[in-house]
Amino acid sequence: MPWVRIDGDELKVDDARIVWSPAVCAGTDGIAFWLRASGGRSVMHLAGWAPGEGAADLDGAEVRIETPGPDAGIDSRFLTGALVRFGRVSSERAVVSVDATVEALEPDDHATAVLEADLICTVSPVAERDHCLGCGGPLDRFAETRDEFVAGFRIQQRVLPVLCPACRGSVDQPRFCPTCGTAFAPDQVSVHGEEGRTGYTARCAQGHVFSGALPG
Ligand SMILES: [Zn+2]
């Protein structure tokens, strides 16, 4: 059974998943990964990078995360360091153990907690969104390579815009599914507030869900 323990107290885990994306770090091909385990009201998340070309290359990998920053935490407390060990990894499933320290609850408290976890995770690549939200056209040729920090690893990632140059500034709501390029039915687009901007949630006939704001 999968579990997470903090100082020996066991937290319930209902779901654990890893999404990954190809990413170059210091000139080496690799994979950036994001792990999320949730159960009850508890959520643990962490991210990291390992050399390789696909998820299966994580099999047997040990990843030490020295400065995870906000990319690793549990229940609104940060992890201050973690060792992640991967075993039995296929393209769809991974067994993962985590040893980490959890920062103290109060800023002037220096008592950290020990986190241990054994998880069985589903594995999937980060969903490609390669269609323009405004016209459904392909975005491949507008891809850029960008430097980003993931859990202290400086990685280069291929990033696609949300709108093609022709649609930028002229689209008032999501019209086409970014995953498959089919038009959203008008009654499948809803509006909500998101960090002071207008956010949208839209579902296409194939069940892909887009949620987010349009670039200003
Ligand atoms: Zn467009």
Ligand SMILES: [Zn+2]
């Ligand atoms: Zn779709």
